[in-house]
Amino acid sequence: MLINPLKAGTGGADRAHIEAVIYEASKGTRFFEEQKRRHARTADRIARLKAHAARVTRSDLAEAEQTIAHRRAAIEAAVLSDVDADGRPRVMVHCDLDAFYASVHEVDEPQWRTVPMAVGGTGGDGVLTTANYVARRFGIRSAMPTWIARKLCPQLAVLDLDFAKYRVAAAKVRTVFSRYDPRFRSASLDEASLDLTPYLAEHPELTPAQAVEAMRAAIHAETGLTASAGIAANTMLAKIASDANKPNGQLLVPFDRLGILAFVGALPVRKFPGIGAVTDHVLDAFGVLTGADIAAQMPFLWTILTPALRDYLLCVSMGVPSGAALPPAPPGASSTPGGDAATRRSGISSERTFKSTASLAFLQAMLRDQCATLADDLRRSRVFARTLTFKIKKESFAVLTRSRSTNGYVRTAGELYRHVEPMLLAVVREHRPPTQWRLLGVRASGLVGENADGMTAGVRVGVRVGGNDGGNDRDDATRDGRRSDAVRRRGGHP
DNA sequence: GCGGATCAC
DNA sequence: CATGGTGATCCGC
Numbered sequence: 001m002l003i004n005p006l007k008a009g010t011g012g013a014d015r016a017h018i019e020a021v022i023y024e025a026s027k028g029t030r031f032f033e034e035q036k037r038r039h040a041r042t043a044d045r046i047a048r049l050k051a052h053a054a055r056v057t058r059s060d061l062a063e064a065e066q067t068i069a070h071r072r073a074a075i076e077a078a079v080l081s082d083v084d085a086d087g088r089p090r091v092m093v094h095c096d097l098d099a100f101y102a103s104v105h106e107v108d109e110p111q112w113r114t115v116p117m118a119v120g121g122t123g124g125d126g127v128l129t130t131a132n133y134v135a136r137r138f139g140i141r142s143a144m145p146t147w148i149a150r151k152l153c154p155q156l157a158v159l160d161l162d163f164a165k166y167r168v169a170a171a172k173v174r175t176v177f178s179r180y181d182p183r184f185r186s187a188s189l190d191e192a193s194l195d196l197t198p199y200l201a202e203h204p205e206l207t208p209a210q211a212v213e214a215m216r217a218a219i220h221a222e223t224g225l226t227a228s229a230g231i232a233a234n235t236m237l238a239k240i241a242s243d244a245n246k247p248n249g250q251l252l253v254p255f256d257r258l259g260i261l262a263f264v265g266a267l268p269v270r271k272f273p274g275i276g277a278v279t280d281h282v283l284d285a286f287g288v289l290t291g292a293d294i295a296a297q298m299p300f301l302w303t304i305l306t307p308a309l310r311d312y313l314l315c316v317s318m319g320v321p322s323g324a325a326l327p328p329a330p331p332g333a334s335s336t337p338g339g340d341a342a343t344r345r346s347g348i349s350s351e352r353t354f355k356s357t358a359s360l361a362f363l364q365a366m367l368r369d370q371c372a373t374l375a376d377d378l379r380r381s382r383v384f385a386r387t388l389t390f391k392i393k394k395e396s397f398a399v400l401t402r403s404r405s406t407n408g409y410v411r412t413a414g415e416l417y418r419h420v421e422p423m424l425l426a427v428v429r430e431h432r433p434p435t436q437w438r439l440l441g442v443r444a445s446g447l448v449g450e451n452a453d454g455m456t457a458g459v460r461v462g463v464r465v466g467g468n469d470g471g472n473d474r475d476d477a478t479r480d481g482r483r484s485d486a487v488r489r490r491g492g493h494p
Numbered sequence: 495g496c497g498g499a500t501c502a503c
Numbered sequence: 504c505a506t507g508g509t510g511a512t513c514c515g516c
Contacts, residue, residue, distance in 0.1 A: 025505085026505095026506085029504090029505065029506080030505090030506090031505080031506050032506090038499090041499090120507085121506095121507085123507095126506085126507080127506055127507050129507085142503090143503095143506080143507080144506080145505065145506040145507095146505090146506090147504085147505055147506085148505085148506080187502085187503080188502090188503055189503095190503090191503090273501090273502075274500095274501070274502085275501090276500060276501045276502080277500090277501090278499080278500060278501085279500075279501090306513075306514065306515095307513095307514095308512080308513055308514085309513085309514095345510075345511095346510080346511070346512095347509090347510060347511075348509085348510085349508085349509060349510075350508090350509090351507090351508065351509080352507095352508085353506095353507065353508085387495085387496095389496090389497090397506085399498080399499090400497085400498090401496085401497055401498075402496085402497080403495080403496060403497075404495095404496090405495065405496095439507090439508095441508085441509095443509090443510090
């Protein structure tokens with residue numbers, strides 16, 4: 001008799017049961033096999049790092065210690081200068097709605113509050129976007145395929161996504177945020193980062209924790225949603241703290257240097273934003289489990305890790321967002337915080353998963369669809385593309401990409417397709433049947449605004465791609481069947 | 495510049 | 504039987 005999942009909390013026995021169900025369901029699937037291959041590549045990477053580590057000398061370490069000492073001094077100087085007009089540290093808050101999509105449905109239809117429920121993933125190949133907290137006790141998580149979730153919990157209710165509803169709810173929540181910081185930033189519908197310093201200056205009777213309690217209470221009163229929050233000296237710490245007492249809780253991280261170091265020192269490395277499953281595994285292989293381990297082993301890590309990662313680790317182990325006190329950017333680099341270079345998207349993409357197929361005609365039709373979608377997005381964003389990347393995924397889940405830089409003025413569906421179709425043909429030719437494919441997409445990057453030099457809306461200079469480029473977005477004269485024949489003639493090894 | 499990988503949401 | 508889509512960044516050629 002299996003353990004009753006209704007009693008599942010965070011207990012070890014229940015967790016083991018959940019893991020066993022997931023393992024039994026996943027075992028043998030193509031997805032699982034691809035995961036194993038990725039795991040093997042990570043193991044190779046760790047082995048190479050260990051071989052490198054074995055060659056590290058005392059003088060390498062001594063040199064690293066010097067470099068680290070200088071970097072640490074620079075970081076501390078920069079952090080101490082990041083204070084408000086009165087010389088006090090800023091009070092940053094990160095606020096995060098709990099199980100946002102699922103909770104919005106619960107507010108509208110309270111019958112979902114007491115039963116396991118998840119949102120998204122109603123299609124055949126669906127994965128869940130959010131699960132309510134009842135469902136989470138069964139081990140159900142976001143990004144879990146629906147069919148595995150049903151093995152964990154057969155009575156699970158799965159609702160369709162309703163973004164219109166989520167946008168309405170998010171807009172209400174944002175009116176609350178704006179009362180506490182009119183300049184708050186949101187990276188997604190369900191979270192926001194606020195600078196509470198001005199608000200607190202106007203309300204000296206409130207502690208930061210009291211103000212945030214009141215903000216979360218206002219969110220609940222005005223939307224029925226619960227939120228969790230973190231309060232700290234910078235946004236990174238606030239974000240980490242917002243996760244600590246979820247759901248419907250908050251945490252204040254000490255603002256003094258030693259308090260910050262104690263907080264990050266006790267933190268498992270996986271909690272730092274930017275350290276995912278793979279980096280966690282790599283660090284684990286070197287006995288680096290916590291922020292304190294990072295700090296203690298910094299000289300050694302410095303000698304074996306790549307520049308971006310080691311600098312990131314140095315910063316976060318001091319409780320400081322990465323990139324702090326870096327040397328000034330080279331002249332000409334467009335790194336204007338708050339300016340439009342910082343907010344401009346660097347790429348736009350469209351991709352789609354479908355029932356695995358080896359049919360070139362189908363893949364061509366799908367690629368046309370993705371190009372049409374991407375063309376619409378480019379036009380709406382008022383940009384042209386300099387680089388196009390074709391992406392395709394095998395039935396085995398292995399992913400391939402091919403990219404090519406263009407003259408910088410590509411946007412219509414037809415232009416996009418003429419650039420990426422050869423990439424599709426080449427990849428398919430390299431992988432002869434019976435290779436089957438399950439996803440295909442196209443990404444535009446190196447975006448150039450319509451009003452950039454030499455560029456005005458409707459008049460594009462220097463466009464010469466294929467034979468038909470009158471600026472018409474609808475030019476799908478080339479028939480799939482004809483392409484298919486052409487490919488067949490060209491296909492095949494010598 | 496290109497292709498593979500990693501990460502967040 | 505069966506595992507998403509979008510955007511960003513980094514690393515090693």
